[in-house]
Amino acid sequence: MSDTSNELISWNLNGEVVQNESGMTIMEAAKAHGIEIPCFCYHPGLSIAGNCRICMVESNRSPKPIISCSERIAEGLEIQTDSEKAVDARDSVMEFQLINHPLDCPVCDKAGECVLQDHSYEHGPDRSRFVEDKNIRHTKELGPTIDIWGNRCIVCTRCVRFCDEISGTSELCVVERGDRSVVDVFPGIPIDNAMAGNTVDICPVGALISTDFKYEARVWNMDRTTSVCGGCSRGCNVEVEALDGFVKRLMPRENLDVNDWWMCDHGRYGWRHLYADSRQVTAQTTEGSVLPAEASKALQQTLESSSSTGFLVDPFMTCEELHLVKQLADSMTGSRVAGWLPADGTEESFPGGFTISAAKYPNRKGVEEIFGADVFGSAASTLLNDIASGSVDTVVAFVGGHGFDGAGAEWNAALSSAKNRVVFTTQQGAWSEGAHLVLPATAPLEKEGVWINEDNRAQRVRSCRSLTDQNFPSELVILQEVQAHMELRSRSLSAAGVFRELSESSSAFEGHSHSSLGDHGTPLSQKPAAVGSEGGES
Amino acid sequence: MSFRKIFTQHIHEEKCHSLSFYQKNGGYEQARKSLHDWQPDDLIETVKAANLRGRGGAGFPTGVKWGFVPKNTDKPKYLAVNADESEPGTFKDRLIMEKNPHLLLEGIIICCKAVGIHHAYIYIRGEFVFAANRLQNAIDRAYSEGILGENCLGSDFTLDVTLHRGAGAYICGEETGMLSSLEGDRGQPKLKPPFPAVEGLFGCPTVVNNVETLANLPYILEIGAEAYGKIGPEKSPGPKLFCVSGHVEKPGVFELPMGISLRTLIDEHAGGVWKGRKLKAVIPGGSSAHVLRADECDVDMDIESLAAAGTMLGSAGVIVMDETTCMVDALLNIMRFYHHESCGQCTPCREGTGWLEKIAHRIAIGEGRMEDMDLVTEVCDRMVGKTICALADAAAFPAESIVNKFREDFVAAIENGGSPAWIKRHPASTGGAATHV
Numbered sequence: 001m002s003d004t005s006n007e008l009i010s011w012n013l014n015g016e017v018v019q020n021e022s023g024m025t026i027m028e029a030a031k032a033h034g035i036e037i038p039c040f041c042y043h044p045g046l047s048i049a050g051n052c053r054i055c056m057v058e059s060n061r062s063p064k065p066i067i068s069c070s071e072r073i074a075e076g077l078e079i080q081t082d083s084e085k086a087v088d089a090r091d092s093v094m095e096f097q098l099i100n101h102p103l104d105c106p107v108c109d110k111a112g113e114c115v116l117q118d119h120s121y122e123h124g125p126d127r128s129r130f131v132e133d134k135n136i137r138h139t140k141e142l143g144p145t146i147d148i149w150g151n152r153c154i155v156c157t158r159c160v161r162f163c164d165e166i167s168g169t170s171e172l173c174v175v176e177r178g179d180r181s182v183v184d185v186f187p188g189i190p191i192d193n194a195m196a197g198n199t200v201d202i203c204p205v206g207a208l209i210s211t212d213f214k215y216e217a218r219v220w221n222m223d224r225t226t227s228v229c230g231g232c233s234r235g236c237n238v239e240v241e242a243l244d245g246f247v248k249r250l251m252p253r254e255n256l257d258v259n260d261w262w263m264c265d266h267g268r269y270g271w272r273h274l275y276a277d278s279r280q281v282t283a284q285t286t287e288g289s290v291l292p293a294e295a296s297k298a299l300q301q302t303l304e305s306s307s308s309t310g311f312l313v314d315p316f317m318t319c320e321e322l323h324l325v326k327q328l329a330d331s332m333t334g335s336r337v338a339g340w341l342p343a344d345g346t347e348e349s350f351p352g353g354f355t356i357s358a359a360k361y362p363n364r365k366g367v368e369e370i371f372g373a374d375v376f377g378s379a380a381s382t383l384l385n386d387i388a389s390g391s392v393d394t395v396v397a398f399v400g401g402h403g404f405d406g407a408g409a410e411w412n413a414a415l416s417s418a419k420n421r422v423v424f425t426t427q428q429g430a431w432s433e434g435a436h437l438v439l440p441a442t443a444p445l446e447k448e449g450v451w452i453n454e455d456n457r458a459q460r461v462r463s464c465r466s467l468t469d470q471n472f473p474s475e476l477v478i479l480q481e482v483q484a485h486m487e488l489r490s491r492s493l494s495a496a497g498v499f500r501e502l503s504e505s506s507s508a509f510e511g512h513s514h515s516s517l518g519d520h521g522t523p524l525s526q527k528p529a530a531v532g533s534e535g536g537e538s
Numbered sequence: 539m540s541f542r543k544i545f546t547q548h549i550h551e552e553k554c555h556s557l558s559f560y561q562k563n564g565g566y567e568q569a570r571k572s573l574h575d576w577q578p579d580d581l582i583e584t585v586k587a588a589n590l591r592g593r594g595g596a597g598f599p600t601g602v603k604w605g606f607v608p609k610n611t612d613k614p615k616y617l618a619v620n621a622d623e624s625e626p627g628t629f630k631d632r633l634i635m636e637k638n639p640h641l642l643l644e645g646i647i648i649c650c651k652a653v654g655i656h657h658a659y660i661y662i663r664g665e666f667v668f669a670a671n672r673l674q675n676a677i678d679r680a681y682s683e684g685i686l687g688e689n690c691l692g693s694d695f696t697l698d699v700t701l702h703r704g705a706g707a708y709i710c711g712e713e714t715g716m717l718s719s720l721e722g723d724r725g726q727p728k729l730k731p732p733f734p735a736v737e738g739l740f741g742c743p744t745v746v747n748n749v750e751t752l753a754n755l756p757y758i759l760e761i762g763a764e765a766y767g768k769i770g771p772e773k774s775p776g777p778k779l780f781c782v783s784g785h786v787e788k789p790g791v792f793e794l795p796m797g798i799s800l801r802t803l804i805d806e807h808a809g810g811v812w813k814g815r816k817l818k819a820v821i822p823g824g825s826s827a828h829v830l831r832a833d834e835c836d837v838d839m840d841i842e843s844l845a846a847a848g849t850m851l852g853s854a855g856v857i858v859m860d861e862t863t864c865m866v867d868a869l870l871n872i873m874r875f876y877h878h879e880s881c882g883q884c885t886p887c888r889e890g891t892g893w894l895e896k897i898a899h900r901i902a903i904g905e906g907r908m909e910d911m912d913l914v915t916e917v918c919d920r921m922v923g924k925t926i927c928a929l930a931d932a933a934a935f936p937a938e939s940i941v942n943k944f945r946e947d948f949v950a951a952i953e954n955g956g957s958p959a960w961i962k963r964h965p966a967s968t969g970g971a972a973t974h975v
Binding site for chain 1: 707709724729877878879880881882883884885886888889890891892893896897900913920921923924925926
């Protein structure tokens with residue numbers, strides 16, 4: 001990231017005069033004109049190292065090729081990215097990078113998303129002039145989640161700079177010199193910080209390997225879903241990568257307003273609950289199991305036989321699900337809504353500006369926006385009292401999230417004491433045992449809809465379509481079906497359709513839509529420009 | 539004007555390194571004058587006028603370098619004295635520090651006065667234990683005599699000098715590598731710009747000068763820029779220390795005017811090639827310079843003349859090789875050094891130096907191929923000018939010139955199954971099947 005001011009600089013890129021803001025590096029400015037200069041050691045979130053040399057270009061100001069990641073544009077500068085000199089410089093670096101590289105792509109987890117592989121296709125030689133023995137460097141464990149395959153390391157020092165500058169933990173260093181150089185940890189001090197997984201993402205080769213993902217999948221076979229992490233109220237933008245319905249890993253997705261390029265390890269490895277043995281995968285009544293197609297009917301019958309209903313929502317639900325609950329509750333006289341919150345964890349912040357929130361749930365703001373600010377406070381104590389006194393005879397509880405503790409001890413006890421209880425739950429537990437009706441809930445990574453993070457930023461979450469998710473209709477579907485049975489709704493909508501209803505009925509959501517939120521979300525207060533609203537009468 | 543030795547005049551006398559000896563011979567007079575009488579700008583102008591060129595290897599004009607340091611800055615300014623003399627074949631700074639440490643300190647005072655520096659660091663090569671002790675004693679003595687510290691030599695100028703011992707890495711002799719090491723980091727060169735004069739040690743403006751460069755300063759003030767400029771050639775004048783090593787009768791350090799002919803240096807001062815043998819090759823400026831064949835040795839030892847001859851003065855470490863030398867072994871020796879010393883930061887140097895050593899080794903043990911000679915040249919081409927510092931160039935220059943100027947040695951090693959030394963050690967070897975040693 002460089003300091004740019006608004007002053008425009010005219011310079012010459014491959015024979016054309018172009019303009020960019022002063023202070024930009026040649027690489028950034030060229031990219032703005034559609035010319036991608038290859039890089040290994042450069043990362044926009046880290047300081048400039050300038051050591052890989054692949055980004056060398058020809059300049060009119062220097063007899064030698066210069067590196068475009070560190071040199072800045074200047075008035076009258078003439079840069080050639082494809083001249084003979086520039087191409088030769090690039091080819092040289094590629095040849096050097098590859099001579100000691102093991103070229104073990106067939107067994108390397110990075111293959112398919114490897115920067116070295118990509119650049120090798122584009123700039124590398126098709127055969128090697130190197131007939132010597134290759135160097136051997138260490139393969140070892142660097143920490144509980146990270147191994148190094150030293151032979152693959154190209155010593156770009158991205159990981160070392162990450163630990164110095166972003167996580168501030170400085171566990172990694174380069175040991176040895178020359179072509180014996182390799183990344184290592186200090187003796188007895190493993191890399192074990194809450195952001196360590198990012199070093200694997202930014203490794204341009206397969207040197208740093210996540211032990212969690214090692215040998216799990218070839219990256220090109222996986223399905224990718226653009227979504228948001230539900231691990232805390234930060235709402236880091238992620239890609240969920242799944243193979244045949246099984247999530248294999250989470251990767252951070254760049255969003256400079258939320259998480260930059262990073263995510264924490266709690267979120268990254270926090271998806272195992274999806275496949276836990278205790279996962280609730282079928283609907284059940286006290287009499288036996290319910291077919292997926294009959295689940296909504298069973299719920300409708302329970303609701304209709306109830307004299308007063310309490311809804312207990314959780315901060316993992318999407319705004320769309322919450323909106324449907326609100327519509328249901330509003331239609332039923334004597335019903336009330338409250339929410340439960342998981343216990344707070346600890347907040348962690350890092351020198352690079354990244355923060356892990358203490359609130360370990362993604363959508364508290366959304367719940368409060370739809371049901372009012374006291375939904376977790378006075379409304380909750382009222383509902384607890386009403387269940388105890390018996391004035392609420394039926395509770396519909398949403399027990400989602402990634403935990404195994406249900407809605408917490410107090411609520412779990414209260415639920416068990418309710419006369420009738422319907423539980424949407426991700427995990428089986430005491431709170432679902434003996435319930436009138438138990439329905440499988442979607443876990444955070446399986447939801448379709450919108451969450452609002454702690455900064456009031458509305459972000460799109462998408463389902464990774466895990467196996468569980470495919471086997472049973474989601475809350476979004478069931479709740480709409482119930483509304484249809486109760487003649488509150490004529491047709492079922494997608495999450496986007498439900499969100500449109502929400503935006504039409506709530507001033508806070510007014511003007512927003514799934515498409516206007518885009519892949520990076522929008523602050524709820526920042527209304528998007530209306531599209532086509534000024535059109536003439538038809 | 540006859541040539542007067544300034545570095546080595548008294549080195550054979552007893553106690554030549556002591557403060558009393560130094561002061562008896564006019565020592566610290568120029569430092570005193572610079573502190574009391576000279577304006578900083580006049581000092582810089584004088585050094586510019588004298589055309590003093592850096593003695594560390596690059597030959598950059600010293601006064602010009604000082605001029606790059608910003609005048610109005612809130613930050614402290616530093617002098618980092620490069621005493622990490624690690625270029626193979628070079629041992630001149632060591633002589634100054636062991637025999638004439640106060641000359642260096644006087645030069646430091648003059649430089650610091652000129653640039654407005656109040657703290658100088660001397661980064662000395664770790665192996666120079668004796669020199670480091672001598673220098674530390676000299677610094678301590680200078681402090682106790684009021685030459686260093688507060689009110690240097692009775693002036694209102696404050697100057698602290700800190701001696702820092704390196705750990706023996708060649709790369710820490712590169713100016714920014716030295717600064718990294720001094721800051722406590724891994725000894726790796728830094729990206730330029732920013733240049734040290736603007737952002738150097740601890741992020742502050744820093745002058746980096748070689749020991750011999752600084753040791754010239756008292757003499758320049760003493761005789762004046764004009765007289766100094768008349769010693770040796772106009773563009774790179776001054777007295778110079780030449781280190782001669784290798785196959786000569788009298789190896790050593792010789793103080794002579796810049797521009798002395800290489801033949802005179804070897805034949806008259808160093809006693810000629812040893813054992814009555816013929817000259818085969820000379821590396822004139824430390825192992826990083828292009829090698830000269832015997833028929834190319836009619837050249838003057840100054841920056842311009844050697845550049846015109848396709849090599850460089852560098853650190854003036856003259857390495858002489860006689861007719862029995864196998865240049866394949868010489869290449870292997872030099873490449874082993876650069877491979878070992880490459881810091882590993884930049885790709886071309888990290889990988890290239892190792893590759894060159896492996897090729898040289900293969901040829902030396904009889905597994906060479908004819909195409910390897912061109913391969914060496916091409917690898918060198920791909921290394922030169924593509925890295926942060928000049929270590930890649932320093933490895934490529936000798937490699938490329940040795941292979942191309944002594945092709946017959948390489949052809950012989952490839953055809954005969956190895957270098958003569960290898961064949962002698964492995965008489966049964968026919969090449970190819972030999973195991974690595």
